Amino acid sequence: MISGWHAFFQVNVFIFTTAMNSGFQMPPKLNMNKSVLILDDLTAEANKLQAILLRAGFHVTGTVTSAGAAQDLLEKQKPELIILPLSLYTAPGGPSLARLCREQAIAVVLILPNATRETLESAKLPHIYGIINRPVRSHDVISAVEIGLFRQQHDKNFQDKLSRWLNELLIGVLDCPGDEEQKLLWMIKAFQPFIQFDNIIINMDLMDGGKESVYAFERLGLNTYRRKDHISYIQKAELKNVDLRSYRDRMLGYKGIYVENGPEFDAGCNQFLFARRLREFYCINSSMTVPVIEEKRLYASVGFFSTQSGPFTEDQAELLKLAQPFMIRAIKWIRDRDSANGQRHRTNHPVLQIPPPEVFKNIVGKSPALLLVQDQIIRVAPFDTTVLITGETGTGKEALVEAIHSLSPRNRQPLVKINCAAIPESLIESELFGYERGAFSGAVERRIGWFEKAQGGTIFLDEIGDLPISLQSKLLRALQEKEIQHIGGRTTIKIDVRVIVATNKNLGSEVRAKRFRPDLYFRINVFPIELPTLRDRKADLPELVLHFLDQLATDHRLPRKTVSPDAIQQLAQYEWPGNIRELRSVVERTILTTPESEIRSFTLPVDNNKDEQKSTIQPLETYEEIQRNHILKVLKSCNGKINGKGGAAEILGLPPSSLSLKMKKLKIYWKHTY
Numbered sequence: 001m002i003s004g005w006h007a008f009f010q011v012n013v014f015i016f017t018t019a020m021n022s023g024f025q026m027p028p029k030l031n032m033n034k035s036v037l038i039l040d041d042l043t044a045e046a047n048k049l050q051a052i053l054l055r056a057g058f059h060v061t062g063t064v065t066s067a068g069a070a071q072d073l074l075e076k077q078k079p080e081l082i083i084l085p086l087s088l089y090t091a092p093g094g095p096s097l098a099r100l101c102r103e104q105a106i107a108v109v110l111i112l113p114n115a116t117r118e119t120l121e122s123a124k125l126p127h128i129y130g131i132i133n134r135p136v137r138s139h140d141v142i143s144a145v146e147i148g149l150f151r152q153q154h155d156k157n158f159q160d161k162l163s164r165w166l167n168e169l170l171i172g173v174l175d176c177p178g179d180e181e182q183k184l185l186w187m188i189k190a191f192q193p194f195i196q197f198d199n200i201i202i203n204m205d206l207m208d209g210g211k212e213s214v215y216a217f218e219r220l221g222l223n224t225y226r227r228k229d230h231i232s233y234i235q236k237a238e239l240k241n242v243d244l245r246s247y248r249d250r251m252l253g254y255k256g257i258y259v260e261n262g263p264e265f266d267a268g269c270n271q272f273l274f275a276r277r278l279r280e281f282y283c284i285n286s287s288m289t290v291p292v293i294e295e296k297r298l299y300a301s302v303g304f305f306s307t308q309s310g311p312f313t314e315d316q317a318e319l320l321k322l323a324q325p326f327m328i329r330a331i332k333w334i335r336d337r338d339s340a341n342g343q344r345h346r347t348n349h350p351v352l353q354i355p356p357p358e359v360f361k362n363i364v365g366k367s368p369a370l371l372l373v374q375d376q377i378i379r380v381a382p383f384d385t386t387v388l389i390t391g392e393t394g395t396g397k398e399a400l401v402e403a404i405h406s407l408s409p410r411n412r413q414p415l416v417k418i419n420c421a422a423i424p425e426s427l428i429e430s431e432l433f434g435y436e437r438g439a440f441s442g443a444v445e446r447r448i449g450w451f452e453k454a455q456g457g458t459i460f461l462d463e464i465g466d467l468p469i470s471l472q473s474k475l476l477r478a479l480q481e482k483e484i485q486h487i488g489g490r491t492t493i494k495i496d497v498r499v500i501v502a503t504n505k506n507l508g509s510e511v512r513a514k515r516f517r518p519d520l521y522f523r524i525n526v527f528p529i530e531l532p533t534l535r536d537r538k539a540d541l542p543e544l545v546l547h548f549l550d551q552l553a554t555d556h557r558l559p560r561k562t563v564s565p566d567a568i569q570q571l572a573q574y575e576w577p578g579n580i581r582e583l584r585s586v587v588e589r590t591i592l593t594t595p596e597s598e599i600r601s602f603t604l605p606v607d608n609n610k611d612e613q614k615s616t617i618q619p620l621e622t623y624e625e626i627q628r629n630h631i632l633k634v635l636k637s638c639n640g641k642i643n644g645k646g647g648a649a650e651i652l653g654l655p656p657s658s659l660s661l662k663m664k665k666l667k668i669y670w671k672h673t674y
């Protein structure tokens, strides 16, 4: 069922062999074809960089001292990567150099004078694929360049795959049955995983000069849309045809894809009544408009609108540009009202299939911020791309991992979850990579590690920010080379595992504090998904509360209670520092302490000073969490030993089998594969 959804993808697995840094330098010959341009106004530094790269076997196309000279060389030589200092990247000439690098898919690695917050912020610029701190060190340079090249190749392949996928989905529209509106809906759903929009307006029949048909839809949920009566909207908004036309003509005059995020949309609002009304009526803050043109004739326009201020990216515009021929085919077919049953257009392409709802059953909510996350999951799941999930504690990172795994072609293989913060430092390496008999005292038999247990499937490394720095280079090597070595082993073992990592730490700050390797950061930050806090999606509160009322009534075998609107209102006033985990605890406590069938108020930690809540209030812990934390503390104190003298079972006064069962129930990822 799920596998059919991605059946037409042949996911190409990159076999990218490389070596990173001290301890695993790459043999020079492997880098021979990789070309790098060095831009540095400090000649001695440039020479040093050149020597390091040449020694590592890279082809250095040149060293230049100004952005202008770099641009000339980029055009002529087309290197795969450029290294340059932040000072030149932000100086005059830097932005046009950056644009050129982007257009030509040349990876950029920045040299930072120091690891301050500001300089690290610059590493978040789009298409920055690595950072190197001064004074430059050989293994940092090689590692950053290798990761930069990997990221550049990955992003290009990923964009190509997305483009093929979108085109397939648009061609699949030709097979859709139904009337004009239903076919349009299919087309809209094809865009959904790729473009973040809450409203879409499709203007048809533009070229006939006759009566235009305008279709406006509002997105209500993962796969639900409402057709909006555009005409009455126009009347209600007191707009005249001329207002609409002037707004559209301006965009269509542009011919390309017109992206207006945040400030640009603001400027449009000042100029055009139509944009202003969109903001007033629908809280729209950004738009992207695609003219559908063939042989200089304008067939239609598709306008994506969002309540967020900056969701539309150049990559998305590029994707739509490549999809324009397919859009025109789909739109022509939809306009061809005589072929209503679809027979004349039967294609060999699969009809668009929507992910089955059970995939998202544990990700409750319909707020735009959550829909964005769900779309991202759908977009990335079929591929082997590494995913980095970030978000405050209790925002629900684990459910995302399960959704990605179940929508991936690996869904019949294991999903192995490891909490890096829960395993004592001394054990993590052997747990992850396994060991040979006699590798260390106590290694009485050979043991495979979590990576091997996940063969063919997915490994989830939770709390990656807590991985000891000493292990980070080993993880980096496993990710890059797709092979591992047992402790005490001499041979390498190939691994075919998709990696998902999560953290509630700010990894940028961890890099700055030198607790997290920048190269590992850039390697895992390939496809980041940021989970919104509950504060930012309070619209989801009623649905979440109902979900927990059902779930907890079943768990506690109690009758299902109802909730008054005032009680929901009370929840909306609270700031939720512990996010959804805390909400679940609050609902649970209230259920257990409310004898009436209707909940009229919830038991919250504090309900007065809103400003103080975020900083001072500790979210409530459930009984299960108290147990879980205590067991983890004991496990850590006895170095993970469960059985025997001094083991966790003895300390806790439980039979080892009961402790193991309890750990499984409490989802303590110690030695269980789920």
Ligand SMILES: Nc1ncnc2c1ncn2[C@@H]1O[C@H](COP(=O)(O)OP(=O)(O)OP(=O)(O)O)[C@@H](O)[C@H]1O
Pocket: 362, 363, 364, 365, 391, 392, 393, 394, 395, 396, 397, 398, 399, 503, 504, 544, 547, 580, 581, 584
């Ligand atoms: N959208 C959601 N719908 C339903 N339940 C949710 C949702 N998000 C989170 N939860 C529930 O909230 C609780 C916390 O989720 P989870 O443990 O995944 O958080 P987390 O982000 O991994 O936190 P931490 O970083 O502290 O580990 C779980 O009980 C989970 O089932």
